[in-house]
Amino acid sequence: xxxxxxxxxxxxxxxxxxxxxxxxxxxxxxxxxxxxxxxxxxxxxxxxxxxxxxxxxxxxxxxxxxxxxxxxxxxxxxxxxxxxxxxxxxxxxxxxxxxxxxxxxxxxxxxxxxxxxxxxxxxxxxxxxxxxxxxxxxxxxxxxxxxxxxxxxxxxxxxxxxxxxxxxxxxxxxxxxxxxxxxxxxxxxxxxxxxxxxxxxxxxxxxxxxxxxxxxxxxxxxxxxxxxxxxxxxxx
Amino acid sequence: xxxxxxxxxxxxxxxxxxxxxxxxxxxxxxxxxxxxxxxxxxxxxxxxxxxxxxxxxxxxxxxxxxxxxxxxxxxxxxxxxxxxxxxxxxxxxxxxxxxxxxxxxxxxxxxxxxxxxxxxx
Amino acid sequence: xxxxxxxxxxxxxxxxxxxxxxxxxxxxxxxxxxxxxxxxxxxxxxxxxxxxxxxxxxxxxxxxxxxxxxxxxxxxxxxxxxxxxxxxxxxxxxxxxxxxxxxxxxxxxxxxxxxxxxxxxxxxxxxxxxxxxxxxxxxxxxxxxxxxxxxxxxxxxxxxxxxxxxxxxxxxxxxxxxxxxxxxxxxxxxxxxxxxxxxxxxxxxxxxxxxxxxxxxxxxxxxxxxxxxxxxxxxxxxxxxxxxxxxxxxxxxxxxxxxxxxxxxxxxxxxxxxxxxxxxxxxxxxxxxxxxxxxxxxxxxxxxxxxxxxxxxxxxxxxxxxxxxxxxxxxxxxxxxxxxxxxxxxxxxxxxxxxxxxxxxxxxxxxxxxxxxxxxxxxxxxxxxxxxxxxxxxxxxxxxxxxxxxxxxxxxxxxxxxxxxxxxxxxxxxxxxxxxxxxxxxxxxxxxxxxxxxxxxxxxxxxxxxxxxxxxxxxxxxxxxxxxxxxxxxxxxxxxxx
Amino acid sequence: xxxxxxxxxxxxxxxxxxxxxxxxxxxxxxxxxxxxxxxxxxxxxxxxxxxxxxxxxxxxxxxxxxxxxxxxxxxxxxxxxxxxxxx
Numbered sequence: 001x002x003x004x005x006x007x008x009x010x011x012x013x014x015x016x017x018x019x020x021x022x023x024x025x026x027x028x029x030x031x032x033x034x035x036x037x038x039x040x041x042x043x044x045x046x047x048x049x050x051x052x053x054x055x056x057x058x059x060x061x062x063x064x065x066x067x068x069x070x071x072x073x074x075x076x077x078x079x080x081x082x083x084x085x086x087x088x089x090x091x092x093x094x095x096x097x098x099x100x101x102x103x104x105x106x107x108x109x110x111x112x113x114x115x116x117x118x119x120x121x122x123x124x125x126x127x128x129x130x131x132x133x134x135x136x137x138x139x140x141x142x143x144x145x146x147x148x149x150x151x152x153x154x155x156x157x158x159x160x161x162x163x164x165x166x167x168x169x170x171x172x173x174x175x176x177x178x179x180x181x182x183x184x185x186x187x188x189x190x191x192x193x194x195x196x197x198x199x200x201x202x203x204x205x206x207x208x209x210x211x212x213x214x215x216x217x218x219x220x221x222x223x224x225x226x227x228x229x230x231x232x233x234x235x236x
Numbered sequence: 237x238x239x240x241x242x243x244x245x246x247x248x249x250x251x252x253x254x255x256x257x258x259x260x261x262x263x264x265x266x267x268x269x270x271x272x273x274x275x276x277x278x279x280x281x282x283x284x285x286x287x288x289x290x291x292x293x294x295x296x297x298x299x300x301x302x303x304x305x306x307x308x309x310x311x312x313x314x315x316x317x318x319x320x321x322x323x324x325x326x327x328x329x330x331x332x333x334x335x336x337x338x339x340x341x342x343x344x345x346x347x348x349x350x351x352x353x354x355x356x357x
Numbered sequence: 358x359x360x361x362x363x364x365x366x367x368x369x370x371x372x373x374x375x376x377x378x379x380x381x382x383x384x385x386x387x388x389x390x391x392x393x394x395x396x397x398x399x400x401x402x403x404x405x406x407x408x409x410x411x412x413x414x415x416x417x418x419x420x421x422x423x424x425x426x427x428x429x430x431x432x433x434x435x436x437x438x439x440x441x442x443x444x445x446x447x448x449x450x451x452x453x454x455x456x457x458x459x460x461x462x463x464x465x466x467x468x469x470x471x472x473x474x475x476x477x478x479x480x481x482x483x484x485x486x487x488x489x490x491x492x493x494x495x496x497x498x499x500x501x502x503x504x505x506x507x508x509x510x511x512x513x514x515x516x517x518x519x520x521x522x523x524x525x526x527x528x529x530x531x532x533x534x535x536x537x538x539x540x541x542x543x544x545x546x547x548x549x550x551x552x553x554x555x556x557x558x559x560x561x562x563x564x565x566x567x568x569x570x571x572x573x574x575x576x577x578x579x580x581x582x583x584x585x586x587x588x589x590x591x592x593x594x595x596x597x598x599x600x601x602x603x604x605x606x607x608x609x610x611x612x613x614x615x616x617x618x619x620x621x622x623x624x625x626x627x628x629x630x631x632x633x634x635x636x637x638x639x640x641x642x643x644x645x646x647x648x649x650x651x652x653x654x655x656x657x658x659x660x661x662x663x664x665x666x667x668x669x670x671x672x673x674x675x676x677x678x679x680x681x682x683x684x685x686x687x688x689x690x691x692x693x694x695x696x697x698x699x700x701x702x703x704x705x706x707x708x709x710x711x712x713x714x715x716x717x718x719x720x721x722x723x724x725x726x727x728x729x730x731x732x733x734x735x736x737x738x739x740x741x742x743x744x745x746x747x748x749x750x751x752x753x754x755x756x757x758x759x760x761x762x763x764x765x766x767x768x769x770x771x772x773x774x775x776x777x778x779x780x781x782x783x784x785x786x787x788x789x790x791x792x793x794x795x796x797x798x799x800x801x802x803x804x805x806x807x808x809x810x811x812x813x814x815x816x817x818x819x820x821x822x823x824x825x826x827x828x829x830x831x832x833x834x835x836x837x838x839x840x841x842x843x844x845x846x847x848x849x850x851x852x853x854x855x
Numbered sequence: 856x857x858x859x860x861x862x863x864x865x866x867x868x869x870x871x872x873x874x875x876x877x878x879x880x881x882x883x884x885x886x887x888x889x890x891x892x893x894x895x896x897x898x899x900x901x902x903x904x905x906x907x908x909x910x911x912x913x914x915x916x917x918x919x920x921x922x923x924x925x926x927x928x929x930x931x932x933x934x935x936x937x938x939x940x941x942x
Binding site: 241242243246247250253254257258260261264265267269270272273274276277280283284287288291292295296297298299310311316317319320323324326327330331334335337338341347 | 860861867891902913918922924
Binding site: 017021033034035036037039040047060061062063064065067068069071072074075076078079081082083085158161162164165166168169172175176178179184185186187188189 | 362366369372373374376377379380415416417418419424425426460463466467470473477486489492493496497499500503504506539540557561
């Protein structure tokens with residue numbers, strides 16, 4: 001009986017929400033981006049200087065959001081650290097043969113390429129899709145592969161913390177260059193723009209994205225590694 | 237009423253469907269990990285909705301290349317940047333939730349919400 | 358001139374530095390975070406004269422408002438920032454001795470991030486930026502609630518996290534709807550053009566937004582996480598969460614409702630919801646045996662009262678609500694901080710185990726007494742002026758509905774007084790409970806000696822108590838700031854829609 | 856083009872709905888990663904390659920990794936419920 005009543009109430013609620021939302025969902029898309037989007041697209045070459053406008057939005061126009069976003073990842077990483085304490089060692093469990101030959105060899109072959117590809121994605125963030133976040137994640141995945149195959153058993157927590165902190169300070173520092181420089185606003189585009197569409201261009205954007213990439217890679221590697229290796233609960 | 241089935245409409249309705257399914261998973265499943273999965277599914281729905289807010293008819297990716305001139309309309313880059321943020325935040329929440337759940341499992345040895353008194357709601 | 362963005366950047370920079378310091382010298386992190394908060398508080402005070410003249414707009418990334426992100430610090434934002442900073446300055450002082458385990462380095466960082474999230478929420482002028490800072494605030498509170506890592510705190514944190522994530526999902530949907538309709542994210546810009554939206558879109562956005570922030574603001578059906586979360590967090594964190602976090606979420610909700618979704622029906626709905634939360638919170642608090650749960654339920658009640666006053670939509674009521682926020686921040690923080698050391702000393706959460714504790718913790722007992730009087734609204738104390746002006750404003754607003762709701766508010770106050778008096782009776786009883794006689798301080802003296810909290814923890818508590826008694830003398834300047842904040846809020850209200 | 860999106864959206868919805876009927880978390884995680892991957896392809900089709908690559912890296916890869924670790928830690932094994940090991 002309770003289920004039926006709940007179901008009816010839910011159906012009524014959904015119908016109401018649906019009728020409200022129909023006006024939003026059944027409209028067609030515009031031909032051009034709205035005012036904010038168009039302004040950003042129009043100013044891509046002269047203002048931000050990045051061929052990938054999503055990157056210039058992420059790093060420059062909405063860079064403050066990105067600072068917050070990096071902080072959220074930092075929070076998640078420190079939450080895991082707080083809950084699990086220090087990382088243990090990646091060790092092979094009882095009754096398990098450990099990584100097999102194929103995984104081990106394949107992993108050893110692969111993870112340098114993970115790092116390389118991650119770096120590529122980070123560096124080309126202002127030109128092509130990608131950038132600090134996916135690139136950092138790819139690097140972290142490479143680290144995890146190394147951990148899985150048993151090539152790395154220790155998690156260099158001190159180094160990760162160092163990278164995290166320096167990258168965070170670097171991000172804010174690059175922003176402050178704008179604040180105390182001529183532009184007078186946080187995260188302003190202060191460096192020369194360079195050739196539009198070439199690797200060395202877009203002024204401050206590649207630097208910030210590189211810093212983000214380092215930070216994301218360090219945080220995720222640390223967090224996932226710590227999550228994977230914490231063995232406090234084996235004895236329950 | 238005939239609904240024009242443009243890409244935009246499909247995505248709007250579909251993303252709302254994903255949201256509803258995600259919330260349904262959260263409210264009907266009793267395993268904590270599955271509930272977090274529901275959160276992720278709903279998150280995907282919200283992200284599609286948000287990307288779709290910047291959808292432009294026949295728009296190309298908002299990246300300037302030498303091949304394509306500026307003749308064709310480009311999609312709005314702002315919602316795409318917002319979605320990047322939201323994906324990362326979603327990951328952060330997921331990671332934290334799983335860490336909490338694993339920690340709780342070590343105390344309670346169960347993941348069933350109905351067996352955990354403090355989690356009844 | 359200080360750039361207001363430094364208020365956010367200094368704590369954030371300190372978080373990263375603390376992470377660095379933690380590798381080798383974790384014991385310095387608490388001092389570092391205290392210094393950062395003190396510096397930020399000083400900066401916020403220096404901004405005061407300027408903000409009273411005109412709101413400061415901070416442009417980020419050198420792009421004007423609708424394109425990029427901006428911060429907008431008016432009297433409202435600065436008043437809330439000051440509440441946040443002063444409360445957390447005192448609480449961080451208390452934490453020096455209260456948090457003493459090996460993870461205190463991480464505690465300091467998370468504590469600062471909680472402040473960063475709240476400050477960002479009250480200062481930002483961009484709706485997506487609001488979402489990001491909201492997430493920082495939420496996630497740091499999830500972690501801090503689970504700080505003690507026992508079953509209760511983990512369960513409370515998971516529950517809070519699941520509900521809070523659904524809330525932020527709804528917030529995101531609301532942002533998507535607004536962006537789809539208007540193509541902009543700047544709050545002032547949306548407010549100027551929100552009339553272009555069809556009514557159904559506007560209602561949908563308002564509903565999603567209210568539910569989204571409502572989870573964090575603990576308004577009535579969405580507050581089931583609060584008693585668990587606030588009672589299982591460390592007491593210093595409970596003081597922060599109850600003292601300003603819910604209020605910040607509430608004021609941000611009201612600010613957005615004022616500027617974007619000013620429907621008369623929504624105001625009425627919020628007023629009724631506020632009174633319902635008040636009654637439910639106070640009656641539930643009456644039945645609690647656990648002191649922290651009691652305080653947490655009392656917070657639900659107080660937040661309901663503030664929500665009621667804010668959604669009356671008159672200037673007098675709003676000013677009264679701001680005064681009540683200040684009163685609640687000081688009084689509830691003091692209560693939680695005092696109960697923190699009572700719990701440590703007696704090892705119990707049960708009110709019954711505190712019989713006669715005031716004899717062995719005289720200062721704590723007296724501060725508890727003062728804070729309770731101020732929270733209930735007894736004349737010479739600060740709380741009297743705020744509560745009295747809420748009631749006066751509600752009655753003088755003229756409508757029958759508001760008067761009926763005011764009657765219910767008074768009923769809630771009576772219940773509140775009843776359960777607090779019961780607690781005080783326990784405190785001042787002659788026969789001490791077993792837990793009290795067995796209690797020892799760090800110095801380990803005999804059964805008759807004082808088991809008062811260490812002096813570093815008592816100073817901030819005394820500061821709160823001093824404010825509650827002497828705050829009346831400052832009432833002039835506080836009311837001046839609150840008046841400016843009311844003007845700031847009402848300048849956003851273009852017209853109330855029927 | 857419209858049909859591709861319709862097809863992908865259909866797959867997404869069916870996959871997501873099937874989670875409601877799956878018994879164990881590990882099955883749900885596999886399906887969730889399918890949902891994520893499909894969403895990533897969908898993003899590619901609606902002119903959002905940046906979102907697509909991020910969703911693939913974070914939503915599909917990293918999230919699945921931590922889910923599998925969490926399930927392994929809560930059941931003792933990632934491949935069956937009784938914890939008999941997966942060697």
